[in-house]
Amino acid sequence: MAKTIGKWLYLIGLLVAVIAGAFTLSYSWLSLILLVMGVLAAILFVDSSDVVNGGIRYLVLLAVYSALGSVPAIGKFFTGAFGGAAAFLAPVLLTTLVVYFVKKHFMAK
Numbered sequence: 161m162a163k164t165i166g167k168w169l170y171l172i173g174l175l176v177a178v179i180a181g182a183f184t185l186s187y188s189w190l191s192l193i194l195l196v197m198g199v200l201a202a203i204l205f206v207d208s209s210d211v212v213n214g215g216i217r218y219l220v221l222l223a224v225y226s227a228l229g230s231v232p233a234i235g236k237f238f239t240g241a242f243g244g245a246a247a248f249l250a251p252v253l254l255t256t257l258v259v260y261f262v263k264k265h266f267m268a269k
Contacts, residue, residue, distance in 0.1 A: 166204025173197035173248055181244020182237055195251050202255035211253075211260045218253050221246055 177194055180186075206214070225242040229235050 162204045166201050166206070169197045170201035170205050170252070173201060174245060177244040177248035178241045179244070181247065182241040184240055191247075194248055198248055198251040199255045202252045203259065206252060206256045208256050208260040208263055211256050214253055214256060218246070218249055221249065 173194055176190075180190060180194075221242065225239065225246055228239045228242060231238065
């Protein structure tokens with residue numbers, strides 16, 4: 161049950177972050193809600209043993225985000241969308257890293 165809730169938090173949070181980034185919506189309450197959704201999704205849904213692959217995917221996302229600004233017609237729209245995704249996935253990945261660290265070093269038998 162918790163994994164299903166985490167999956168929906170992850171999907172809805174990512175979708176809202178991409179839409180908010182694409183249309184340059186910046187509200188402090190929306191940022192706080194997305195932060196909490198990202199942390200909860202990481203705790204409930206994301207597999208902490210896959211932290212290295214998640215980090216690599218995040219770095220590739222940031223590389224694509226930085227390269228999209230040079231696209232003439234739709235670069236601003238895509239840059240905003242990828243920026244929103246990166247902003248949502250940053251606390252998800254950070255929480256996943258903390259959970260991995262706690263599981264490995266404090267809960268190891």
